[in-house]
Amino acid sequence: MTRTREQDACPGALTVHRAADGALVRIRLPGGMITSAQIAALAEIAEQFGSPAMELTSRGNVQIRAVTDTDAVAAALTEAGLLPSPTHERARNIVASPLSGRSGGVIDIRPLVTDLDRAIQADPALAGLPGRFWFSLDDGRGDVSGIDADAGVHARDDGTCALLLAGRDTGVRLDTGDAVATLIEVARRFVAVRGKAWRITELDDHSALLDGLTATAPTGATWPPTVEPPVGWIEQRDAHVTLGAGLPLGVLQARV
Template sequence: MARDRDDDACPGALQVHQAADGALARVRLPGGMIDAGQLAALAIAAQRFGSPAMELTSRGNIQIRAVSDPPALADAIAAAGLLPSASHERVRNIVASPLSGRHGGEGDVRPLVLGLDEAIQGDPRLARLPGRFMFALDDGRGDVSGLGADVGVHLLTPDHAALLVAGVDTGVRVPAADVITTLTAVAARFVDVRGKSWRAKELDDADVLLTGLPRTAEPGRTWPPVMAPPVGWIAQRDGRVALGAAVPLGVLEARAAAFLAAVDAPLVITPWRSVVVCDVDEDVADAALRVLAPQGLVFDATSPWLSVSACTGSPGCDHSAADVRRDAADAALQPADTHRHFVGCERACGAPPVGEVLVATGDGYVPRHP
């Protein structure tokens, strides 16, 4: 893909994006992991410095819109422990299997998330990664390997993983102990060769990223995209419970976030714009369900809210030809056989890899063709 510049304007907590409704800040959450106190702090900051309607992203991050005082918001994010590196804050893009170590999977990738995040921050070269470059750690269940991350691993056993580039198995096999050094080395090579490319798939020859890494298996395998978030009552292997909550259109109101934080349990923001409340006893889980469902969170895996999504649309985006969230909400009342993503313009922000993408024209919607 030809570009006229090698940097990108991907927002962060310090580098905000000026949208139609004001400044937009994005808080990176490696692996989507956030604790109750941090979510409560973000809810307060959103109410004080921006819109209380926080947005969950397809990379498991949180956005705050209409920010009136970006430096004050950044200070609040840092005070919550969510801004550990000013130089690397936009490149800490790590998605991981949300239920890893708790339910299913070949192994637990949570330690790899923490180690990879630390390694990224400790490598000055990686501060030059584009803000759109993404790492993925799939625990073997295949939920995030289909997201097309720039570089990632897919556990084949608890001790070995397949190395993926642009969501494709390279044929390189990596011991679990070498995952972090391998991923950071591939990312550093991308920095050296990328030119004006922002993503690995944009390189003319992505094999250059594998220099010195021998192939020991057949390359080319891919994983189908997962569309459905983990929703409902999920039994953990330790006898406790995780609660998966879909968030309609990915808009998490600060009030609902405060109720989630009040459960006082670890939380995971998933790449499907949902939340998992982890490690709760059954009685706590039962009480939490009764409190959280009235806040608009969805615990029913058959809910029509899981079959629609949307970009920001009007009035938040000046490129949009319609209030696509309103139209998507109306569409949720008329379930279809496929997932529908409503967008306000041809850029189709946040479009999932499968399903129907409907583009606003100012006079209705038309399907976007690949």
């Protein structure tokens, strides 16, 4: 695929999409993580400045449509801690195993979500990542490695992580402590060579992204996409429970 422009039109909290019903704002939630106070703030923002029918995207982000005052929304998001970096807000695309650290999985991936998000924001070069480039952090259960993210890691039983590019195992094995730094380096190299490409799959050759990294395992393995979401009563490791709920058509009403 040959792109005609360098930057994609993927919306964010500041780079909005002008739809027929008004401005569309997309708020990145790395790893799908949000506090109760933040989701209450989102509901208030949606009620006050846009459509109360908030939309959950396939990447775990939230959209608010029909926004009437984008400056006021940006200020409210900043106050709620949902817009920590104006320069990198569209680059914070991280999908992670949602039950990690609670039930199942090989490792608790949540600390890596926080570390990766901070590392993205701290790297000036990564402000140049297209809004469609995304990272995946799979805790070993295989629930997000099948979504074909651009760069990701998949935790393994032997204590290492497999490095994935475009959803395929590169054969490179990493210590968990090196996972974030490696993903950041891959993303930085992508920015340097991408031209007008928005995704790794659009590169004619992505071997430069793996310079200095040695494959020690077979390459090319993929994971099937997860088709059954974690909905229902889920027992946690700490003897408490998680309640998984589904949103019809991905719509969450602010009042709810």
